[in-house]
Amino acid sequence: MRWSQLYVPTLREDPADADAASHRLLVRAGYVRQLAAGHYSLLPLAARVRARIVAVVREEMERIGAQEFLLPALHPAELWRRTGRWESMGEEMFRLTDRKGAEQALGMTHEEVFAHLAEELRSYRQLPQTWYQFQTKFRDEARPRSGLLRVREFTMKDSYSFDLDEAGMARSFEAHRLAYLRIFERLGLPAFGVRASSGAMGGSGSVEFMSPSAAGEDLVVRCPGCGYAANTEKALSALPAVADPAERTERTGPAEQTERTDRSDQAGTFAVEEFATPGARGIEELAERHGIAPERQLKTLVQVVDGALTLVLLRGDHALVEQKLLDALGASAARPATAEEIAAALGASPGSLGPLGGHGLPVLADEALRGRTGLTCGANRDGFHLRGVSIGRDVRVTRWADLREVTAGEPCAECGAALEVLRTIEVGHIFQLGRRYTEALGVAVAGPAGERVVPLMGSYGIGVERLLAALVEAHHDERGIRWPAAVAPFDLVLTVLPDRGGAVAEAAERLCGELGAAGVRVLLDDRAERPGVKFADAELIGVPWRLTLGARGLAAGTAELTARADGSTRELGLDAAVPELRALAG
Template sequence: MRWSRTFIPTLREDPAEAEAASHKLLLRAGYVRQLTAGHYSLLPLAMRVRAKIIEVVRSEMDWIGAQEMLLRALHPAEPWRRSGRWDLMGQEMFRLRDRRGADLALGMTHEEIFASVARELNSYKRLPQRWYQFQTKFRDEPRPKAGLMRTREFTMKDAYSFDIDPAGLDSAFDAFHGAYTRIFDRLGLPALAVEASSGTMGGAGSTEFMCPSEAGEDTVLTSPCGYAANIEKATSRLAPSEDGPGLPAPEPFDTPGVRTIEDLLAYDAPGDRQIKTLVHLLDGTLTLVLLRGDHPLNEQKLADATGANTLQAATADEIHEALGALPGSLGAVGVQDIPIIADEALRGRRAMFTGANRDDVHLRGVDIERDIPVTTWADLREVRAGEPCPRCGEPLEATRAIEIGHIFKLGDRYSRALGAEVLDPDGRQTPLIMGSYGIGIERAMAALIEVHHDDRGIVWPVAVAPFQVTVVVAQSGDEETAQAAEKLYEDLTAAGVEVIIDDRPERAGVKFRDAELTGIPYRLTVGTRGLAEGTIEITRRATGETEKIPFAEAVKHVQTLLT
């Protein structure tokens, strides 16, 4: 390839709209251009990187026996309605109607569609099956941001396993877990496997692969023993509470002007002895959510615990109508006919403080088991850094991270809904046991840049770089130099090296800057002074180190560096 004929529209300055390093550099280095919010056009260099990422992923999928398919991106509503996700996905799903008035959607994911194909398996003898594809996904993100990290249109490698029983799913899950570990290692992406929420996917459990980065939108909690969990799933070991005998019954006391947990501290009510009462609408049902006063709610945990599709904080009017008081004086003592879900940290607590459901009045001496009719107990609180690890007791550390992969144990949720069944060894119809496994291709590209960049630009690992080598003609107007560079370029190409020659009529400094900005691992500089000595310069992008090597040995030297 020739730089002069390749579309690489580099920019001198960081675009004003970009904040994340990967977003800035993808724009500045001429890899992408924004079409509209959340939609990016991939230019030639990006396409080359994308192809290399895909090839690494494809080779590992093939290695574990997965078969590549390509299912459609435009879906009829019917399979989504059968699984219950047509409504569950809400506004994030792009929907449309065809000329006959049929409801359609642009695929966010493909569990329903792959389950529909799996209906043809018929017998357990055709199991296990592992299928995958590279397909465009569409999600109407409310706040697309950070370039390729959160977009409305992106490429995903999604894979699906089909087995006759949970043991088969466990085997498939382990195989994909191993494949993902190898993929990220080959790409040069540090990846931490963590416990995670399954969210709208459902199923028995899931594991996220997280790349530590300050640009990440997720928080991962880890400890030295190897425990690692997304904040939506993390737990910690709480110190046992010493409550004492408490009071025979809750005792009301006046608390004028008290509206917050902090306000109540003045009444000898420490946060760990307060019951915080939140009021939410879960799928439209008004529900009381109870936590310890000093513990924050994690809404994903609440959704996971209740199976609610929609969570919404109740308004002041809705709260007053249900409980007779405004926020700040709320409690669950004596409440009837309203579901109450309480965090496990409150189980068995006595001598607690809570609102009395009368404005400016609270209760002391509350015994949870005696005084509050809890409907459901669940882990609802959000764990914070420094709390003891649930396994080893050491303080948990919090790390920002980018989700680069997610694998799920789905069970029979989709197969049962879509009628994907086979005859088992006893001749009975049995729903398939499914797993789902995803990697965002463009997000992996962005994560690589977040990990591999410096103040001069991108620093691609060789495995994914758009070109392995750039040959720079230092003096384009000198015919001897240009001819020598052309010969080197041709010899490298013949040797199988992925090389681009910068033959533009530009100053050497401009070419050096663009080579660094675009992140090509090795730069070979052919100049008049070096040719007079029979040498060329080779510069490693990762370190900036430059050395002179004999011109005649350049190809062999490069081959050695790339092996």
């Protein structure tokens, strides 16, 4: 390929709206152009990288016996209604009505359509089945950002397994887990699996594959000791217990400069007492003005979960993870209640709320509160709090669950080592779905004894363009992209330096032909540009090797070989160039 004929619109300045390295470099290097928010055109260089990613993924899918399909991107609403996801998917789903009045959706994922095809399975002898495709998905992201990392239209490799029993589903799941790890290793992408929430997909379990990156939107908890790893939506830790004293001494206010002691009304508990807290409308202000440590406060949140008000209780220094709340209640949507909704239910403003009183709302409490006594919480009266509150005696908990966000430094639940929290990009997600979709869509086969058996299903996704962006996040420097050899658009840039007689250009043409015949993918930079421009562009687009040929080198029978990865340079004899470069290109 000649650079003079290739469409590579490089830019010298970063795009103003780019907030991630991959966004900035893919635009600058002429790989992508934005059509609208969340919609990108892939230009020739990006199309070449994408094709190489797809080839690796396809090889690994076929290695585990998966069969390739291509399904429609436009789905009838009826299929999604049968699984209940027409309603639960919410505003992220693109919906439309055709000219005949039929409701349709642009597919966010294809569980329903693949399960619909599986209705033609008849016998257990046809199982297991593993089916996959590369297809465009559509998600109406509220805030698309970071170039290809969060978009509204993208290609996904999604695969689906159908098995007769739990053991079969576990085997299919493990085959995909190992295939994904091989994919990331072959692509040169640092990634690891973590325990994750299944969210709207449902099912008995899931694993996300995460690549560490400052541009990521997901936080992962990982143990450097035993390797435990989980998304914060699923992570647990061995939180040290807080000792509740039999009596407590604390200041009643900074202005009074006096201390009082609250005696317990029975061993290990306190009598509930209301006290004035003017101007203290939150955990931090209560700690600062009244000396009550956050871990001894009871945080009361009012959430609207699937349309119903629910009280959520946490320790004062802990944060709620919304997905844990949804998982605990089997709910599809949650949001903080408005000030008006809170006032109507509890009679107070946020900052003065507590679970005591005749509010009649269900109470969901975090496990870290179990057995706690002598706590302080809002009195449901603005400007007042309660102290001496004991869980169980004073607060009737409807349900207990792990709801809090794990933070760095907490002990690992499996080995006790201090946990670390990493920012990551999700590059793959696999699910054990069970029978949710096959039951809803009436998929059944005849079992070994002729009985009716509903197959179990798995779902496995990789975002192709997100992989492309994640690779740039992992492999770049101040000069541009540094593609791993497995995905680079070309193996080599052959840079021709200007000469008066044309001998260098002629030799470069000949060498380019020989390299191409040997299987080396060469980009011949034959442009009438200054050497500095050619070198800068080659570094920007990130091809692994650059071979520079000039008049002086030609006379000596050599060319200069530069590695993009580390900038190292050495002389290469032209007579040995083809076999050596073929070996470097793999």
